[in-house]
Amino acid sequence: MIKNFTGLLFITLLSFVAKSQTPDPKREFRGVWVATVQNIDWPSKRGLNSDKQKKELTGIFDEHQKSGMNAIMFQIRPSADALYAKGTEEWSMFLSGKQGVAPAPLYDPLEFAIQEAHQRGMELHAWFNPYRATNNLVDADISARHITRTKPEWFFTYANKKYFNPGIPEVRKYIVSIIMNVVRNYDIDGVHFDDYFYPYPDKPALPDSLTFTAYGSNSFKSIEDWRRNNVDMLIKELNDSIHAEKKYVKFGISPFGIWRNKKEDPLGSETNGLSGYAGLYADARKWLSEGWIDYINPQVYFPFKYPAAAYEKLVDWWSNNAFGKHVYIGQGVYRATEQREGWKEKNQLPEQVRYLRKNPRVQGSVYFSSKSLTNNLAGFQDSLRQDLYRSKALLPTMIWLDAIPPQSPLNLQVKRSKGKNELAWNQPLPVRDNEAAYGYVVYRFDKGENIDINNPEKIRNISFDSSKLSFQDQETKKRSKYVYVVTTLDRLKNESLPSNSIQVKSK
Numbered sequence: 475m476i477k478n479f480t481g482l483l484f485i486t487l488l489s490f491v492a493k494s495q496t497p498d499p500k501r502e503f504r505g506v507w508v509a510t511v512q513n514i515d516w517p518s519k520r521g522l523n524s525d526k527q528k529k530e531l532t533g534i535f536d537e538h539q540k541s542g543m544n545a546i547m548f549q550i551r552p553s554a555d556a557l558y559a560k561g562t563e564e565w566s567m568f569l570s571g572k573q574g575v576a577p578a579p580l581y582d583p584l585e586f587a588i589q590e591a592h593q594r595g596m597e598l599h600a601w602f603n604p605y606r607a608t609n610n611l612v613d614a615d616i617s618a619r620h621i622t623r624t625k626p627e628w629f630f631t632y633a634n635k636k637y638f639n640p641g642i643p644e645v646r647k648y649i650v651s652i653i654m655n656v657v658r659n660y661d662i663d664g665v666h667f668d669d670y671f672y673p674y675p676d677k678p679a680l681p682d683s684l685t686f687t688a689y690g691s692n693s694f695k696s697i698e699d700w701r702r703n704n705v706d707m708l709i710k711e712l713n714d715s716i717h718a719e720k721k722y723v724k725f726g727i728s729p730f731g732i733w734r735n736k737k738e739d740p741l742g743s744e745t746n747g748l749s750g751y752a753g754l755y756a757d758a759r760k761w762l763s764e765g766w767i768d769y770i771n772p773q774v775y776f777p778f779k780y781p782a783a784a785y786e787k788l789v790d791w792w793s794n795n796a797f798g799k800h801v802y803i804g805q806g807v808y809r810a811t812e813q814r815e816g817w818k819e820k821n822q823l824p825e826q827v828r829y830l831r832k833n834p835r836v837q838g839s840v841y842f843s844s845k846s847l848t849n850n851l852a853g854f855q856d857s858l859r860q861d862l863y864r865s866k867a868l869l870p871t872m873i874w875l876d877a878i879p880p881q882s883p884l885n886l887q888v889k890r891s892k893g894k895n896e897l898a899w900n901q902p903l904p905v906r907d908n909e910a911a912y913g914y915v916v917y918r919f920d921k922g923e924n925i926d927i928n929n930p931e932k933i934r935n936i937s938f939d940s941s942k943l944s945f946q947d948q949e950t951k952k953r954s955k956y957v958y959v960v961t962t963l964d965r966l967k968n969e970s971l972p973s974n975s976i977q978v979k980s981k
Contacts, residue, residue, distance in 0.1 A: 498865040499831065500930040503769075503802045503838025505545035506538055506847060507601070507668075510568050511552035511609065515844040520571035524581045527569070531583075535590050537848045541855055542863025544936075545597040547666050547728075547840060548587050550656070554607040554621050554638070558584035560659040563652065564617045574617035588661050595913070595936035597869060599664035599726065600656055604649050604708065606670055608636040621648075633676040640672065640704040641685040650711055657719050664724035665716055669773055671705050672755045675748075701755040713766040721875055722965040728771035728804050728840065729758040731788050733795070743791035745783040762797045768872055769799060771840050775806030777816020778825070785826055793835035800870060802838045803830050810852035824857045837870040865930040868915070869967045878907045880962040883914060883943075883973040888958060892981050894948040895956065899973060901943065902962050913938040913963040916945045917972070921955035927972055938963075950980040 509515045516534060517527045535546070550557045555566040555573060559582035567573040569583065577583065584600065591598040607622050607629055608615070616622060622629050622636050628645050629636045638645045653665060672680065683697065690700035709727070716725050730750035734742035738749065741759070750756040761767045772792050776783045792801050805826060809817050816822055830836045841847055847855050871877075881902035889896040902911055916935040917927055926932070935945050950956070956979075959972035 498863065498867065498930050500868060500928055501837070501870045502831075502867040503545060503800070503840070503870055504543045504863060504867060505547055505599070505771075505802060505838070505840035506543050506844050507547045507840060507842045508534065508549065508844045509552075509842075510549040510557055510566065511603075513568050517569065520568060524577045524579050527577060527583070528581070528586060531587060532590055534844055534848065535594055535596070537855075538844070539594040539596065541847065541858045542866065543596060544867055544869055545599060545663075545840070546587070546591050547599050547601045548584070548591075549601040549603075550584050551602045551652070552606070553603065553609050558582055558656065558660070561652065561655055564620050567615060572617075573615060574619060584656075584660055584662075592661075592938040595866070595938055597663035597938075599666040599724070600660070600662045601666040601668065602653055602656075603670050604653075604667060605638045605640060605672070606635065607638055610634060611636070630681045632673050632678070632680060635673070637673055639682055639685055640708065641682055641689050641700065643689070646704070646708050646711065649708060650715060653712060654715050654719065657716055657723055662723060664726055664768075665712070666771075667727045669728060669730045669750065669754065669756070671750075672701055675753050698752070698755065702751070702757050705755055706757060706760065709761050709766050710764070717875075724768045724872065724875070725766075726769035726771055726800075726802075727758065727761065727767055728773055729756050730754060731772050731774045731776065731804070732783060733757075733759050733791075741795075743783075744787050747782045759795050762795060762799055765797070765799070765874075767799065768875065769802055769837075770796065771802045771804050773804035773806070773842070775804070775809060775842075777819075777822050778829075780816055786829060789830055789833065789836065793833050796835055798874070800837045800872065801835060802840050803836060804840050804842060807841045807846035807851055807854055808843060810846065810854055820852050823852065823854045824862060827862050866933040866936055867930055868936065868963075868969065871968055872966055876907075876909070876964065876966040876968060878905055878909070878964075879968040880905055880909070880911055880964045880970045882970045883911075883960045883962055886958065886960055886973040886976050888976050888978045890978055890981050893950065894946050895950055895958075895978050895980060896944065896946050897958055897960070898944045899960050901940070902970065909964050911940045911962045912965045913940060914942075914945075915961045915963060915969065916947070917959050917961070918947060919957045919959075921957060921977060923957070925957065925959055925972065925975055927959065927961060927969075936963075952980060955979045 556563045557566050564574040565576050569577045588598045630639050686697045694700040732745050732749045734749045734751045735745050736742045774788045776785050778785050884900040886899045914937050917932045918934045957977045959975045962970040
């Protein structure tokens, strides 16, 4: 009886391991928000010298690389200010401690972040807050040259902050110009907005009735529809402008988790909470249906079976309303240790990842925020490293932006050295769209294995540097026989067929 019980226990354990060690997807968006507002994630405090800021940021990126991340949402404009040098708005106070004062010694945080992310095989999406202009009403925190001082007629005050008034046409033109300046001058992979459009509702009404009378009352029956149209125009104009300038720069938005409740609109979700449509005047479903964005990243910061807004119902709803564009689920790691319904279960977040992976219309996750991950709340970072993200992943392709794969690398060679194998190859031939190679993927197989580049466990390195035509594999076993192939990536992560294969016996 005991012997049979032991056998059953062993079989159960094998079944559990097999379930938890299911193959990782080869393509998956794995992003993390690095928030700078109020120094949430970086820099750790205001006024750090530039060398310490750089050291902190590379440390953050190193940790996320170890956790399998392949995208950074880097907040560069938290409140009509700048964490970058090639712009017209004031330096952010979250860097130096005083708005308008540059980091010392002078450097460009965005340029530095892009280089560091790309070196680690991670995309960098520049995260803008379009309408928030101040974080408080303290005069000492606002530079004399800040846009709220030079163009006070563009703003309204609400809930102890100043906001751009989106109903003024000049405001929309200004915001588009700020973002397009970054698109032109930096090698970013994406433009990213979060959920802050019109401010979250508070007790007083929004003070924009005079603006509605001046600009909207002749065309719109309600001020609410006019406000939504103001946001719509910004989104459409940005989409057109971004892709006209650089077709490969992605445009994505992370709205509040509920578009509309079903009781308000039959097209809405089976939820009962604040909606982005009514509360923030953000018609995210329309942006998808019109094709104005490349990805939606809804903030589904709720547990399974949550009565007002169940995680599983919202994931399914967004996936069913994607209109062929990508869906990356925003997940609230900061909530992982809350002693509230659902979050007391320490496997809540890992199970959320497993759930969305079962849905072919969901392409990944973005986590809020960086510090919650690196602090390993509820052991979630361990879950990513040891189970869910144990293999590297390529970013999902966007065939509506580019569907032409590059050519394979040429003349792969391997040189044996003690403790490492040194690979080198030549650049591929051009393809019919004349797009140059952007990076390379190195695969390693044991001798006798099928060469299957769809298996992410065989990826040894992902590089976003077309000039680097070599790789040192330093994790080899003595007298082991390996087979290598290399593929090419283009800017939108389309992948070539494999190069010639080459076999080597490690020393």
